[in-house]
Amino acid sequence: MNYVSTGHGPAILLIHGLFGNLDNLKSLGQALENQYQVIRVDVPNHGLSAHWPQMDYINLSQAIMALLDELGIEQAHLVGHSMGGKIAMATALAFPKRVLSVVAADIAPVAYQPRHAEIFAALESLPLTELQGRPQALAHILSHGIDDPTAQFLLKNLQRTESGFRWKMNLNGLKECYSSLIGWHNCPPFVTQVYLGPSLFIRGGASDYVTAAHRQAILAQFPAAQAKTLEGCGHWLHAQKPTIFNRIVTEFIDKQSH
Incomplete structure (x- = not known):
């Protein structure tokens, strides 16, 4: 998996959304790299990473673990936007001992209807x-x-x-792979995994990606979840209100690190 690593300290992985690349969360990375090792990744099938014929959240979470192993990182905070948020959540659910915290930007751990x-x-x-x-x-x-x-x-x-x-x-x-990417593997009647660690769900006030209808699914899988709404922005909240978004994420991760 292609990546860029900057800074030193506890590790934070930043994971972009569908059609994106590792530059999408660069502003957040710059806000964090004074205190943390920030690793921005190109998700497989994006940027300079390998092209995969099959892509789902189980093998994507395994790829995140393989990258942490390659870098010699035992535990990391995971921050993801949209599809990247789902990758972060899936990784936390599958490998909870390796994940210090999860930030999911404008996405819920549910299956969505096609919209692209x-x-x-x-x-x-x-x-x-x-x-x-x-x-x-x-x-x-x-x-x-x-x-x-x-x-x-x-x-x-x-x-x-x-x-x-x-x-x-x-x-x-x-x-x-689109049906897998808008889907979600961790739903009843299957065994539902749970991540008990700290998690933060940030939604855009004008976005319909995270709604009150998703609350039960979020708490069932992330019972320690906190929630924030950024008013006046949509799905691209990190680009529309970067200063506020970066501050919210930094303050959340700082609390988990001290």
Whole structure:
């Protein structure tokens, strides 16, 4: 798994969401690296990490453990946004003794309905070999009904090559694994694992990813959960209100570290 490590101290892993890369939580990493070792990862099928044909939260949690082992880290705090939050939660549930705390940004430990069809359609229909440049790519994505901030975010995955452009991410692999990524493996009637350690769920006030309907599922799996709402922002709360978001995460982890 590709990663960047900065700072020294107790370890914190920062895990991005779907279509992202390790730069997504860079601002948070910079806020933490004075006191902690901060490891920002490219999730498999994203950034510079390996392309996987099969991707679910069980094998993703195992990949997080393999990275900690590779780095010689016994325990770490895990912070993730959206899909990255699910990876953090799945890792804590499967390997609770290795996880000091969990921060899940605008995501709950539940299965979601599909909501990325327009994005997949926009990305798959982009004529990579005929592209003249990023402005043309942006116009194409906007024409598929994607808003400008999301389009700009998606285009961070576009890489110029000798024969045109390519996606850094494994777009086909993500589409194949999409049902697993919006799903959740830790739900009744299966055996429900529990993480008893400290956890913080931060939601965007204008987002529908975490609602009152998810409260029971959160507390069933994370009984020590705390909750915060950032008003005036949506799903991309870490980008929309970075100063407040970074402060909330830092204060939470500081409390667990002292």
